[in-house]
Amino acid sequence: MAKDIFVYIDHFQGEALPASWEAVGAARSLAESLGGDVAAILVGENVGDLAEQAIQYGADKALHVEDASLADFRPEPFSSIVAKIASDADVLLMPTSGRTRELAAMVGVDLDTGVIPDVIEMDTADGAIMAIRPIYAGKLLSKVTIPVNRPQILTLRSRAFPKPEPDSNRSGAVEGVEVEIEQPVTEVTGYGETEAGVSLSDAAVIVSGGRGTANNPDLEPPADITDEKEQEIWRAQQGFKLIGELADVLGGAVGASRAAVDAGYIPYSHQVGQTGKVVSPDLYIAAGISGAIQHLAGMRTAKTIVAINKDPDAPIFKLARFGVVGDLFDVLPPLTEELKNR
Amino acid sequence: MNIVVCVKQTPDTAATVTVEGGEVSWGDAPLVLNPWDEYAVEEALQIKEEHGGQVTALSLGPEDAQEALKQSLAMGCDQAILISDPAFAGLDTLQVSKVLAAAIEKVGDPDLVLFGRSSVDSDTGITGTQVARRLGFPSLILVSKVVSLDPAGGKIEVERMLEEGRQQVAGPLPAVLSVVKEINEPRYPSFMGIRKASKAEIPIWSGADLGISDDLSAAVHWPEIIAPPKIETEVEMIEGDTAEEKAKKLAQRLAEEKVI
């Protein structure tokens, strides 16, 4: 009998990452070619609900390990648990996140097997998975496979695989698993402000601003801001306000170029590009961004790219589907208005 | 503090990389210290400046892969060691982490081992955590700030950047950290530093030096490198006399193409 295909469900503060369900969907497709059932793994303090959801999203069974010490993800105890549950598996899938990068890495060491991170496509040949993952920040792609060692551990990039529709009529076994839980050596001492709004990696729409957001000489900063640098930041914030309003109307997230981040216009967590986040939304609107190769590396796989730029020769227009030559301060407000009414 | 920083040599990120006959080419772009590792080296140097100690840069690569180590020395690392052996070519992170862990043990008694967040070429971002697992040290990745460091008490507290926001974590030393660019501003090597580095003889450690005698074979294979499908876009410029008119037309075209 074919072995189960395991999927680790990554979650944060009680909610599964959408990419966890995408991984369940991808596991279902694999089960069709490799055989076997899809088994979801849930580890945390209180994950019974998530286990039920995993069934609705397509798992045949859901194995969960619960303990108060597992409230915050820590790679060491979580990896030991997952390695025990999946020690016999052929395939272990996870969504890609900061947590699963550590989890996959450690389970790989524990089970002496390979890890393929950030997979965007999968196929099977001779019972092994042939995966495709971006290298050189997406400038190239590599086919990657784990011919002998098992399980094959793959983390799947957000939005690379379709998210299944949940079906509340699906049924499956939800089992608590008893395993020894080691005491974590690290302690989570706090969370900073979590960014409000949609996460960049999961967003279907992203509106991004660049250095151009500060280029609005007609706007007069308040009199109490006298420092030139502060005035520039204030100007850029007016630009990012327009960007945020458009993003809100589209239910999307706000991105930025590195130049905007480095100049202090917006926090680094918004940076898109080679040294920021790699995103793949349905719609990416770049306003006041020139289109440097390192920025393109982070968004080139967006389905539709719209560029708004003053300079008709800006390189960003080469990758865009739609281009508007114009000042973002003039174009964004009527665009937001127009889309509000649709 | 005994600090080890692991660095990789990579092509410059501005390079146009292409694939020709299955081989990656980056034209005449220079090979440099992996940009993320500059932050790791800088953090190591700042910690040393505050707490004293010594910083060792380690790199695994072919014999001529000295550039990243020279740059680390020029920035101020005390010593640099290249780990090189024909048997180490083409390894995956599972095996690279084994070799690096052995080299770190040979350097001896580290308090901190620093990594970049990922390499800009093969970009797996998992090597540091695997080294941590092998050494039995806690793994703290994506660190944006060292909140406190108490070498005598053997404790460290850091702030990390998760997708969801910032998180503070405390743990014991020795520990493995990977750093993101928010953590610091890497220094430029000084003139003296560059001179010193250019003269430095970088020792090379082989598998035998590390006591690695078993055959290392990669679990992960990468049989083919391909160019991404060309994105066939013909940009459609939205024309109009005023910004309002352009905005209206753009919204209309997005709706017609069912983008929104």
Ligand SMILES: Cc1cc2nc3c(=O)[nH]c(=O)nc-3n(C[C@H](O)[C@H](O)[C@H](O)COP(=O)(O)OP(=O)(O)OC[C@H]3O[C@@H](n4cnc5c(N)ncnc54)[C@H](O)[C@@H]3O)c2cc1C
């Ligand atoms: C190792 C390395 C890693 C990097 N990683 C990244 C990364 O992850 N992400 C990233 O983005 N960059 C990255 N960069 C930086 C990159 O090379 C560019 O410098 C950066 O992307 C430029 O940002 P920008 O387009 O906002 O600014 P600029 O290049 O200055 O472009 C501003 C654009 O705004 C337009 N503009 C000005 N005013 C207006 C206005 N009022 N209305 C409309 N348009 C206007 C201008 O015509 C111009 O095209 C990296 C660089 C290096 C060396």
Ligand SMILES: Cc1cc2nc3c(=O)[nH]c(=O)nc-3n(C[C@H](O)[C@H](O)[C@H](O)COP(=O)(O)OP(=O)(O)OC[C@H]3O[C@@H](n4cnc5c(N)ncnc54)[C@H](O)[C@@H]3O)c2cc1C
């Ligand atoms: C096309 C291609 C695809 C690959 N795909 C995979 C794969 O899917 N899975 C897999 O396990 N391996 C893969 N590898 C192998 C992997 O790239 C190497 O094992 C590499 O040495 C370490 O991985 P990395 O470059 O991804 O480093 P990362 O894990 O991204 O690097 C993180 C940090 O580790 C340190 N570091 C990394 N490499 C070295 C080094 N050589 N010396 C010193 N410090 C270092 C640096 O501090 C770096 O910032 C692939 C290689 C190629 C060429």
